[in-house]
Amino acid sequence: MPSVxxxxxxxxxxxxxxxxxxxxxxxxxxxxLSDFWAGFAIPNRIDLQDQALLMMGTxxxxxxxxxxxxxxxxxxxxxxxxxxxxxxxxxxxxxxxxKTVVIxxxxxxxxxxxxxxxxxxxxxxxxxxxxxxxSIETLANHVVPxxxxxxxxx
Numbered sequence: 001m002p003s004v005x006x007x008x009x010x011x012x013x014x015x016x017x018x019x020x021x022x023x024x025x026x027x028x029x030x031x032x033l034s035d036f037w038a039g040f041a042i043p044n045r046i047d048l049q050d051q052a053l054l055m056m057g058t059x060x061x062x063x064x065x066x067x068x069x070x071x072x073x074x075x076x077x078x079x080x081x082x083x084x085x086x087x088x089x090x091x092x093x094x095x096x097x098x099k100t101v102v103i104x105x106x107x108x109x110x111x112x113x114x115x116x117x118x119x120x121x122x123x124x125x126x127x128x129x130x131x132x133x134x135s136i137e138t139l140a141n142h143v144v145p146x147x148x149x150x151x152x153x154x
Contacts, residue, residue, distance in 0.1 A: 004057035004065040005029040006036070009103075012110065014054055017090045017122045017154055020101055024056040033069040033136075044075040045133075052105035053077060058097055059148040066140035076135045079106035083130030086111065087139075088123035089147050092154040100147040101154075102126060104134075122154055 005024040007014070014020035023029065034042050046053070055062060079085040084106040092099050103123060105111060127134075127143045134143070 003061040004031055004055065006031070006033055007054045008036070008048075009052040009054060009105075009110075010050075012052075014052055014103060015111065017092075017101060020054050020090075020103060021056065021092060021154075024054055024101065032065045033074050034072045042073050044073050045078060046074065046076070047078045048105060048110075049080050050106065050109035052103050052110050054101065054103050056092075056099055056101045058099055059144055062100065062102070062144045063140045066136055066144065070136040070140065074136050076133050077104060077139070078133040079104075079131075080109040081106060082132050084108050085131040085134065087125070087127035087134070087143060089126040090122050090124070090154040091147060091150050091152040093152045098150075098152045100144065100150075102144065102147075 007023045007029045009023065014023055030036055033046070037043065057065070085104065086107045087102065087104050089103070090101045092101060126146055
């Protein structure tokens with residue numbers, strides 16, 4: 001299993017952190033964003049629309065892989081609608097390590113349609129603000145490190 005796992009949730013399955021972790025541990029999860037486009041042109045901008053991007057790993061590994069994706073040309077993530085991006089996380093125990101599970105999705109297009117807004121489960125805000133887009137470099141250098149050292153609660 002790779003040191004970092006990525007998954008796109010197109011069905012709304014990952015509103016529950018346990019299900020998100022299960023999908024990230026599935027054999028279909030990828031070791032980087034770039035891996036989703038193996039053999040094809042890697043997009044510089046990923047438009048999530050009504051789906052969520054999930055990632056899991058230690059802080060150092062997440063940063064390393066995200067910066068590698070940035071170097072490969074993945075520049076930013078976007079969500080549907082101005083100010084709609086929510087970046088949330090859980091911290092989980094994984095053997096002797098603590099890993100961060102991050103979910104990035106539109107509050108209006110991913111969380112709200114089923115009435116299961118993030119406040120009803122274990123996700124916590126990782127990044128404040130009302131964004132529609134974020135650079136992969138900012139995600140690696142400023143967002144992911146905010147979870148470092150936080151005790152696991154999942």
